[in-house]
Amino acid sequence: MRKTLYLKFLLGYLIFGCFGFLVVATFVSSMTLEHLKRERADALYKEATLIANTYAADLYDNEISLEIVKPQLDALSTYLSAEIWIINPSGRMIMTTNAPLDVEHETVVENFDPTVTSGSYYAVGHFFDSFSEDMLSVFAPITSNYKVRGYVVLHVAMSSIRSSSESLLNISYIMLVIFFLLSLTILIFFTEMVYIPLRKITVATEQYASGNLHYEFQVDSEDEIGYLAASLSYMASELARGEDNQKKFIANVSHDFRSPLTSVKGYLEAMQDGTIPPELYGKYLDILLNETDRLIKLTNSLLTLNNLNMKGVVLEKTVFDINQIIRSTAASFEGTCRPKHIGIDLVLTGDRMPVLADKTKIEQVLYNLLDNAIKFSHAESSIRIETTEKHGKIFISVKDHGIGIPKDSLKLIFDRFYKTDLSRGKDKKGTGLGLSITKEIIQAHNENINVISTEGVGSEFIFSLPVADEDAE
Ligand code: ADP
Secondary structure (H helix, E strand, O other): OOOHHHHHHHHHHHHHHHHHHHHHHHHHHHHHHHHHHHHHHHHHHHHHHHHHHHHHHHHHOOOOOHHHHHHHHHHHHHHHOOEEEEEOOOOEEEEEOOOOOOOOOOOEOOOOOHHHHOOOOEEEEOOOOOOOOOEEEEEEEEEEOOEEEEEEEEEEEHHHHHHHHHHHHHHHHHHHHHHHHHOHHHHHHHHHHHHHHHHHHHHHHHHHHOOOOOOOOOOOOOOHHHHHHHHHHHHHHHHHHHHHHHHHHHHHHHHHHHHHHHHHHHHHHHHHOOOOOHHHHHHHHHHHHHHHHHHHHHHHHHHHHHHHHHOOOOOOEEEEEHHHHHHHHHHHOHHHHHHHOOEEEEEOOOOOOEEEEEHHHHHHHHHHHHHHHHHOEOOOOEEEEEEEEEOOEEEEEEEOOEOOOOHHHOOOOOOOOOOOHHHHHHOOOOOOOHHHHHHHHHHHOOOOEEEEEEOOOEEEEEEEEEEOOHHHO
């Protein structure tokens, strides 16, 4: 099964070779012989006509004697490598270049019939049993006063024509072998360009199928096969990344669930066995409530993320005033800000700013960003929420003067469960899911969210929304 493609190609190549030889041995061979025969017959016919019109005609008109004609025709016969006959319509031989003149004995060609050529000027055969081998016999009539008085017949052995045809054919065979060997390069080309890369791709696919998604392979061609290999390797790396992410996700979820559960269990056991006296229950129940709050928050965030992923984020878009949402969200954080003496400054464009978006989800985005800004702000600092309208979009920025985000972490903060080391002390309840939810929501609106931050100075999160037509509200 594995080698079928290669075998098929090899078989095709061999069939092509055999077919080539077969064609040369049959069609080409008979075509060459036919061509040479015709060519020779044409040349001989011209000579025969010439002889018929000159020597032979003079001979019949008794203008010249046989003794004079014979040596001349003998010489011509040697030159043409053909036997020359002058023959009467009845078949009586007048002269042949094959034998000396013999007036005593008359030679007659039995059953001589000049119509044997049936319209053509040559015939192939034993010429009325005059020869023991195949001859090419070319006829030219000797005429005078519109009467056929005899024939000039030129004979050439077919074997000589066949041998020239064979030598020509041998050249064809040699050419064919050379061509066949040269075409071997196609086989080498096929092996290098198709077969080996395909083998690599097959091996890689088997490895991926057996679960080894980190298997690496290299196909250095820039054609479709190279593209296929690159796509396959990209697909595997994406699958591997997905698998790694899933493992990381599960590890994070388990870890984030386990720590509050362990502490809840620890405190409850301590209460049960009396390690914590009843008079301290109030304090520890607060801690327990805190831990359960954290668990609820984590579960809710996970559910939200899962919903966003599963439904491909179904948005219920309406036109609403983003300024009003900013104001109300900021107001809801007043209680959190007061103890830290954090002020929230609103710098909003226009009195009203209608946008087309999913109101509840955008509220959540603002909530997450403001919650983070407050969590990571220093006491006595200020947070600024600013809106700017540009090219039909409204850019909403939430800027704090807090701990900031280290440069290396900037790319990672939108990943699930990611928390910077800086933030761990300040935010023990954080799940690291808020920003990934925020990003999913903004992306679902086909908008963008960016962060600019300097460690120790502060952070600014900016996202965009499409401005809506006020009348559409
Ligand atoms: P969480 O829900 O725990 O706050 P987020 O996904 O919202 O998680 O944030 C991820 C991490 O990004 C935070 O733990 C924190 O390290 C960092 N971060 C987010 N916002 C800010 C900010 N305004 N200032 C400094 N760090 C921030």
